[in-house]
Amino acid sequence: MQATVALLLLLASLLPAAVPLDEYRARRAAVRERLAKDKAVLVLFGATEAERGDLRSRFFQEPNFYYLTGWTDPGATLLLTPTAEYLFLPVPTEVNDRYTGKKLQPTDPAAPARTGVAQVLPAPKLEVTFYTAIESAPKLYGLIDFNRPDLLRRLAGDRKLDNAAPFLFPLRMRKSPAEISLLRESVDVTLDAHRAAWQRAAAGLFEYQIGATMVNVYSERGCERNAYPPIVGSGINSTVLHYAKNDRRMDAGEILLMDVGAECRMYAADITRTVPVNGKFTARQREIYEIVLAAQRAAIAAVKPGMTLAKTGEKSLYKIAYDVIEANGYGKYFTHGLGHHIGLEVHDPGPPETPLEAGMVITIEPGIYIPEESLGVRIEDMILVTPNGGEVLSKALPRDPEAVEKAMRHDRKP
16 A cells, blocks of 8 residues: 555656646736736636536646636636636535535635635625726726627626737747746657557558547546547548548558647646558658658758748748648648647647747648548647747657658557
């Protein structure tokens, strides 16, 4: 028993530290500075169980609410004013506790310490507190495009209601050291999932079997869910960008594209590798693969502050990758953008035109898709933008075609 406890403590010590409550306080303080400037208040609704959880899936918090609070229970609301912050929690009932477990009582004296918010109140007190606060700060901010817009408009009445996204989303784009540590965890678990898939891939198996192998790896590691539906496409399915049926049987001589990522402790990974089903690329597969790899390498080498993911402009990473692919005659087969920001969501806020800054985490994922040949190749890695360039967070998973083939030979079970 003592040995088991010691092992659990050791494993816990190896996990990256969660984001501390002080960091959430600092994020809210940054928002309150904007509110003071604009004489405004912000109302942000956490998700309800009906919105982000049902009989088929567990509850997951709305990411913007989580970013400012770290609170994972459903039904909460955050009210920020220039000088104060309030967290409103549902009043638990015996029936709800019986079905979903005990929740924190908003009147519990320990609630401020547990949540990190100085004033924790029962949910029914939201409106009276809001109307008192807005008397001295007559403008209301909210995420009006998707975060309870009807309720926001009712609260606003005839007051000005404006969108908080322009100042909230940029905060999410720059990751803190704690967030980067959590992203590294999600990446490392995802790489193990890809390695397990390489070990199992073989003609005669179904795509869903490979997907199940990958999901099992990060489920066993305590990751809560897929960052997005696994894409496991063989043959013609490798040319379908968001293919997710995963129901085809793989054949020898085909390519297998796996775009699969874990979400661990709310932070997402997004990694793609394309491998030969039987462990060795054909000449044609390798030709296309090496063009895609060259395009990715060129783009990654150019990552640095000031560059963009936009398709045009002097600082465009997309154009760098596209030019490599077009120079080889396959420009028309590169049919999507080069990458996106990633963090609490697999597609985190971040317009492609926004210049990159140190601390941002993006994907770089060029691809060539030739349906008439049932041949699609995509290679995707996660990149941390540093002051002088970019760090490939997923570099431990081979990309060089010889290294891929060698790893598949080494990993395969007899």
